[in-house]
Amino acid sequence: MSGFTHFDAEGKAVMVDVSDKAETERKATATGSIYMQPETLALILQGGVKKGDVLSVARLAGIMGAKRTPDLIPLCHPLALTSVKVELTADPARNAVDIEATCKLNGRTGVEMEALTAVSVAALTVYDMCKAVDRGMRIGDIRLIHKSGGKSGTYEAPGETG
Amino acid sequence: MSGFTHFDAEGKAVMVDVSDKAETERKATATGSIYMQPETLALILQGGVKKGDVLSVARLAGIMGAKRTPDLIPLCHPLALTSVKVELTADPARNAVDIEATCKLNGRTGVEMEALTAVSVAALTVYDMCKAVDRGMRIGDIRLIHKSGGKSGTYEAPGETG
Amino acid sequence: MSGFTHFDAEGKAVMVDVSDKAETERKATATGSIYMQPETLALILQGGVKKGDVLSVARLAGIMGAKRTPDLIPLCHPLALTSVKVELTADPARNAVDIEATCKLNGRTGVEMEALTAVSVAALTVYDMCKAVDRGMRIGDIRLIHKSGGKSGTYEAPGETG
Amino acid sequence: MSGFTHFDAEGKAVMVDVSDKAETERKATATGSIYMQPETLALILQGGVKKGDVLSVARLAGIMGAKRTPDLIPLCHPLALTSVKVELTADPARNAVDIEATCKLNGRTGVEMEALTAVSVAALTVYDMCKAVDRGMRIGDIRLIHKSGGKSGTYEAPGETG
Amino acid sequence: MSGFTHFDAEGKAVMVDVSDKAETERKATATGSIYMQPETLALILQGGVKKGDVLSVARLAGIMGAKRTPDLIPLCHPLALTSVKVELTADPARNAVDIEATCKLNGRTGVEMEALTAVSVAALTVYDMCKAVDRGMRIGDIRLIHKSGGKSGTYEAPGETG
Amino acid sequence: MSGFTHFDAEGKAVMVDVSDKAETERKATATGSIYMQPETLALILQGGVKKGDVLSVARLAGIMGAKRTPDLIPLCHPLALTSVKVELTADPARNAVDIEATCKLNGRTGVEMEALTAVSVAALTVYDMCKAVDRGMRIGDIRLIHKSGGKSGTYEAPGETG
Numbered sequence: 001m002s003g004f005t006h007f008d009a010e011g012k013a014v015m016v017d018v019s020d021k022a023e024t025e026r027k028a029t030a031t032g033s034i035y036m037q038p039e040t041l042a043l044i045l046q047g048g049v050k051k052g053d054v055l056s057v058a059r060l061a062g063i064m065g066a067k068r069t070p071d072l073i074p075l076c077h078p079l080a081l082t083s084v085k086v087e088l089t090a091d092p093a094r095n096a097v098d099i100e101a102t103c104k105l106n107g108r109t110g111v112e113m114e115a116l117t118a119v120s121v122a123a124l125t126v127y128d129m130c131k132a133v134d135r136g137m138r139i140g141d142i143r144l145i146h147k148s149g150g151k152s153g154t155y156e157a158p159g160e161t162g
Numbered sequence: 163m164s165g166f167t168h169f170d171a172e173g174k175a176v177m178v179d180v181s182d183k184a185e186t187e188r189k190a191t192a193t194g195s196i197y198m199q200p201e202t203l204a205l206i207l208q209g210g211v212k213k214g215d216v217l218s219v220a221r222l223a224g225i226m227g228a229k230r231t232p233d234l235i236p237l238c239h240p241l242a243l244t245s246v247k248v249e250l251t252a253d254p255a256r257n258a259v260d261i262e263a264t265c266k267l268n269g270r271t272g273v274e275m276e277a278l279t280a281v282s283v284a285a286l287t288v289y290d291m292c293k294a295v296d297r298g299m300r301i302g303d304i305r306l307i308h309k310s311g312g313k314s315g316t317y318e319a320p321g322e323t324g
Numbered sequence: 325m326s327g328f329t330h331f332d333a334e335g336k337a338v339m340v341d342v343s344d345k346a347e348t349e350r351k352a353t354a355t356g357s358i359y360m361q362p363e364t365l366a367l368i369l370q371g372g373v374k375k376g377d378v379l380s381v382a383r384l385a386g387i388m389g390a391k392r393t394p395d396l397i398p399l400c401h402p403l404a405l406t407s408v409k410v411e412l413t414a415d416p417a418r419n420a421v422d423i424e425a426t427c428k429l430n431g432r433t434g435v436e437m438e439a440l441t442a443v444s445v446a447a448l449t450v451y452d453m454c455k456a457v458d459r460g461m462r463i464g465d466i467r468l469i470h471k472s473g474g475k476s477g478t479y480e481a482p483g484e485t486g
Numbered sequence: 487m488s489g490f491t492h493f494d495a496e497g498k499a500v501m502v503d504v505s506d507k508a509e510t511e512r513k514a515t516a517t518g519s520i521y522m523q524p525e526t527l528a529l530i531l532q533g534g535v536k537k538g539d540v541l542s543v544a545r546l547a548g549i550m551g552a553k554r555t556p557d558l559i560p561l562c563h564p565l566a567l568t569s570v571k572v573e574l575t576a577d578p579a580r581n582a583v584d585i586e587a588t589c590k591l592n593g594r595t596g597v598e599m600e601a602l603t604a605v606s607v608a609a610l611t612v613y614d615m616c617k618a619v620d621r622g623m624r625i626g627d628i629r630l631i632h633k634s635g636g637k638s639g640t641y642e643a644p645g646e647t648g
Numbered sequence: 649m650s651g652f653t654h655f656d657a658e659g660k661a662v663m664v665d666v667s668d669k670a671e672t673e674r675k676a677t678a679t680g681s682i683y684m685q686p687e688t689l690a691l692i693l694q695g696g697v698k699k700g701d702v703l704s705v706a707r708l709a710g711i712m713g714a715k716r717t718p719d720l721i722p723l724c725h726p727l728a729l730t731s732v733k734v735e736l737t738a739d740p741a742r743n744a745v746d747i748e749a750t751c752k753l754n755g756r757t758g759v760e761m762e763a764l765t766a767v768s769v770a771a772l773t774v775y776d777m778c779k780a781v782d783r784g785m786r787i788g789d790i791r792l793i794h795k796s797g798g799k800s801g802t803y804e805a806p807g808e809t810g
Numbered sequence: 811m812s813g814f815t816h817f818d819a820e821g822k823a824v825m826v827d828v829s830d831k832a833e834t835e836r837k838a839t840a841t842g843s844i845y846m847q848p849e850t851l852a853l854i855l856q857g858g859v860k861k862g863d864v865l866s867v868a869r870l871a872g873i874m875g876a877k878r879t880p881d882l883i884p885l886c887h888p889l890a891l892t893s894v895k896v897e898l899t900a901d902p903a904r905n906a907v908d909i910e911a912t913c914k915l916n917g918r919t920g921v922e923m924e925a926l927t928a929v930s931v932a933a934l935t936v937y938d939m940c941k942a943v944d945r946g947m948r949i950g951d952i953r954l955i956h957k958s959g960g961k962s963g964t965y966e967a968p969g970e971t972g
Contacts, residue, residue, distance in 0.1 A: 187667060201781060208664070218661065219650075219662065221661060222661060222722050225661070225662075225663055225722060225723065226719075226722050227717070229718050229726050230719075237687065238725075241726070242725065242726050242727060242755070243663075243725060243726055244665065244666045244667040244669075244725065244730055244756060245664075245667055246663045246664035247662055247663070247665070247668065249660075266667045268667060268756075
């Protein structure tokens with residue numbers, strides 16, 4: 001299965017051996033969105049000045065979710081993340097909440113999965129908190145937009161020049 | 163914050179009290195997709211006859227992910243799921259892998275979040291296993307398509323009549 | 325070691341066998357406090373109108389902590405909690421944040437440990453978030469104030485008549 | 487929210503970015519106590535020569551609890567602790583069990599929360615094991631008494647000169 | 649793959665759907681042994697009167713391990729165990745420590761895996777605690793000796809008539 | 811309790827302090843087997859060309875299990891493993907599935923327990939997936955066959971010269 005690093009020569013799933021990789025500063029940023037009814041977004045924004053609002057609960061869940069990545073993704077390495085940052089922004093024009101997560105590590109492997117997991121868990125938490133009023137929400141556009149550090153170098157998603 | 167069940171009268175986040183709800187058979191189905199380069203999908207399909215292929219690793223990760231839902235989603239109840247089923251299907255016409263997860267419970271609260279979490283974790287696992295060849299994959303269209311059991315009754319996503 | 329239920333006749337630690345206990349509605353409330361410098365409490369209160377304030381992060385951590393009780397306390401049973409509620413209140417007169425947690429279960433064993441764990445984790449989280457400005461904070465007065473359900477009946481802490 | 491490190495400029499909760507901190511030897515010691523009826527303490531001490539006694543179960547729970555800190559405290563970093571030591575000592579004069587925990591790390595962030603969590607989980611475990619005979623126990627005086635390593639230097643709790 | 653319940657008609661791994669099974673009292677007992685040098689066993693027995701001895705640490709680890717079964721075994725259901733009991737006995741004649749674990753549940757699926765996991769984790773803990781003096785220990789004879797409850801009825805391992 | 815490193819001078823269980831150990835490349839390999847009826851092994855082999863077969867599910871569970879070692883074994887350090895590899899091979903001549911796991915770390919402590927845990931969890935998973943057709947399977951011969959790195963140097967199990 002040439003090209004895939006998570007399989008050995010016989011096609012068996014393996015955790016990639018990173019023992020010989022250098023410890024460098026790794027960074028990854030992922031984004032995603034959750035789309036909803038305008039009324040649902042209005043309710044979220046209405047709560048924005050209160051203590052336990054949807055976006056701050058989801059931000060916290062995203063941060064904690066990043067730490068659970070090796071428990072969730074079978075072939076991910078356990079990592080001592082040095083930074084996790086999660087932002088949620090409401091965009092009323094698109095009836096969406098946009099999520100961006102950035103993770104950092106001084107280590108031997110990248111942190112893309114940690115950033116993507118943070119976005120996913122934050123989006124799921126928004127869904128959970130709003131599902132009583134809107135079961136039709138959709139989570140989408142989850143992708144990596146930036147990655148740096150390590151042998152494979154820097155990656156910028158096409159069109160992410162901002 | 164009327165309408166939201168995860169906040170009390172003062173706007174503080176709460177786990178909904180389900181003590182007085184009846185134990186009924188709850189079921190939920192969620193779906194989602196991950197979009198990729200045609201070459202990536204071809205590589206996945208090539209591996210399909212081998213032992214450790216991408217889709218079966220992701221299916222397993224999705225099943226295990228459903229069980230971690232209360233650890234990930236702050237206000238979800240811990241549940242004794244009676245069934246988790248995850249399917250992944252390649253759709254070469256759309257350069258996508260489609261994921262469908264169904265969870266069941268005889269209990270006091272719905273299992274939508276468990277089904278949505280299973281789909282998300284399965285999608286993240288596909289990303290993880292293929293990222294060495296395709297960093298531009300996108301996870302999308304994660305949503306609830308069916309829910310039954312409990313006081314709020316049956317929900318079918320619009321357009322899901324099949 | 326007569327009197328203790330967590331030891332067998334030979335003094336070996338056991339998880340109490342609750343197979344033959346009836347499923348009843350169990351409820352427990354625990355309280356605790358964290359004491360700090362007046363300036364620290366003022367900073368917490370100042371943040372009270374913002375999105376990610378100390379008390380709401382700690383409330384969420386307490387709710388999630390209750391769910392982790394069987395992972396932390398060796399002889400606790402895994403439980404399907406039906407409700408977890410955590411409140412944090414600042415008391416400037418005592419330079420304290422007071423924490424109260426209530427857990428519920430329809431099950432075979434009490435939920436005192438879940439309530440006490442929620443209080444402890446919420447208090448630790450307040451400490452974590454404020455430790456950069458005040459390392460001398462103290463967590464104290466963690467105790468059970470109410471318990472009901474099950475064969476041992478209702479317990480009210482002395483002096484808790486309000 | 488100046489002074490707090492766990493909030494960004496907009497008051498949003500963040501995990502502090504420690505990527506640029508130096509790896510140094512970090513050490514922290516925390517203490518706490520659990521107060522009980524004299525009869526309860528007598529029962530604990532009676533069990534002291536047996537295999538599964540209260541204090542050794544609680545010591546083990548404290549050690550394991552320290553390892554769960556990043557799962558419990560939302561904004562704590564996952565750490566590769568190099569040492570965890572937990573001591574429990576009965577003090578019949580005060581009807582108390584005193585707990586002291588010391589954690590060490592060669593890393594980029596302090597281990598105060600790990601030491602405080604170890605003390606808290608050990609105290610909760612004592613409560614759990616004795617609650618059948620004494621529901622009125624109180625956990626208190628949980629605080630940091632020593633911290634060294636890192637840019638903020640050494641901290642000794644006032645009055646801890648021994 | 650007829651005969652196996654953990655695969656569907658297409659050979660895909662599934663968590664067995666137990667929604668329609670009756671809630672009955674389930675019980676399972678598993679055993680296993682760890683074999684070592686006579687000197688190692690002598691050291692363990694020497695510690696038997698002390699507080700933190702090998703066998704009681706391993707017993708506790710076994711109890712806690714049983715609770716982690718659904719996190720470890722991919723297709724196991726999350727269960728609310730009502731009882732876990734783990735015994736370790738030294739047998740100097742065979743230079744072995746023998747382990748027996750019994751789990752109980754009022755539920756829809758058996759608890760064999762919980763009992764087998766408890767034995768395995770207890771044995772691994774003995775290995776961990778003694779490995780500095782004896783790296784050649786062997787864990788063996790882990791098997792189910794008794795199972796009752798549920799549609800498949802009672803199972804006794806051949807030769808287990810005691 | 812001289813000789814044991816997991817006890818202090820008073821016989822209390824401790825996590826060994828590895829703060830002063832050098833970071834070196836650590837490696838450990840463990841093996842084990844699960845013995846079954848010939849018909850059971852035949853069923854496993856029959857599934858070998860399908861997507862979700864027993865051996866690949868067990869391999870994945872073993873890899874994930876290695877990552878959970880510090881959660882399971884009370885006195886194990888949390889580690890950032892750099893490699894986990896698990897192989898399962900059917901041996902029809904012995905009616906056995908043989909399991910071999912190798913773990914690696916650049917760190918301060920050995921990874922024997924991680925390799926042994928991977929083997930144990932993989933074996934338990936084989937049991938779980940086949941138990942509907944064969945309750946009499948036995949897990950055995952779990953042992954360390956190779957260890958290198960660290961002050962104690964290289965260990966080869968006697969007779970492992972291949």
